[in-house]
Amino acid sequence: MVLTAQDIFKSFGDTEVLRGVSIGVERSEIVSIVGPSGAGKTTLLNILSTLSKPSSGQVCFEGNDISKLKGKELQSFRCHNVGLVFQSHNLLPEFSAVENVAIAAIIAGKGKVEADNEARRLLSMLGLDHRLDSKPATLSGGESQRVAVARALINNPLVVFADEPSGNLDSTGREELHSLFFNLREQLGQTFLIVTHDDALASRSDRTIVIKDGRVCGE
Numbered sequence: 001m002v003l004t005a006q007d008i009f010k011s012f013g014d015t016e017v018l019r020g021v022s023i024g025v026e027r028s029e030i031v032s033i034v035g036p037s038g039a040g041k042t043t044l045l046n047i048l049s050t051l052s053k054p055s056s057g058q059v060c061f062e063g064n065d066i067s068k069l070k071g072k073e074l075q076s077f078r079c080h081n082v083g084l085v086f087q088s089h090n091l092l093p094e095f096s097a098v099e100n101v102a103i104a105a106i107i108a109g110k111g112k113v114e115a116d117n118e119a120r121r122l123l124s125m126l127g128l129d130h131r132l133d134s135k136p137a138t139l140s141g142g143e144s145q146r147v148a149v150a151r152a153l154i155n156n157p158l159v160v161f162a163d164e165p166s167g168n169l170d171s172t173g174r175e176e177l178h179s180l181f182f183n184l185r186e187q188l189g190q191t192f193l194i195v196t197h198d199d200a201l202a203s204r205s206d207r208t209i210v211i212k213d214g215r216v217c218g219e
Contacts, residue, residue, distance in 0.1 A: 002027040008057035019214040030192045032202040035211035041195045049161040079108040083152030083160035087167040089144040091136040122150040142173035162194040
């Protein structure tokens with residue numbers, strides 16, 4: 001498996017949010033995590049994507065335990081192995097589409113020219129070759145989310161983690177984004193782990209993991 005988590009617990013003060021969650025994700029799978037608000041879905045995604053530490057438990061990428069990585073070692077791992085897509089896009093408003101994508105590669109250590117070329121290639125592949133130099137304020141919601149997806153992909157991550165990626169999109173934008181994930185799986189063999197309330201996306205996924213009250217209660 002490309003990603004495994006074993007007995008993940010997470011508490012904030014006296015509040016226990018995750019209560020012994022264990023999951024696994026195969027390479028090139030598209031897996032959705034669903035459940036009611038407050039169930040612990042985003043907390044779990046943050047731990048699996050290395051944005052947060054569990055109170056206890058183990059997270060492994062390709063069999064390697066990353067739970068104890070810290071500082072620059074953790075940052076380097078995240079840059080090279082984890083792609084992130086958020087509901088709100090999180091694009092830098094003063095940067096063009098190309099610059100927003102390329103910066104993730106530059107942070108990971110690529111040269112500016114190489115990063116720029118790769119950003120242009122990805123954006124063109126995602127149908128944004130006419131928007132390369134556009135600023136986020138001029139992009140539609142669907143276009144902004146595709147820029148965010150390109151940014152998540154530029155370092156060829158093991159897993160792309162997405163938190164409610166279609167939450168701010170209209171019905172057309174949601175359908176286009178969902179199709180994009182599956183096209184990228186076919187073209188690149190990309191693995192996706194997605195927290196979503198979107199039943200249409202969850203139903204198209206290879207598997208759906210149900211979280212309730214901090215526990216896995218079904219697939």
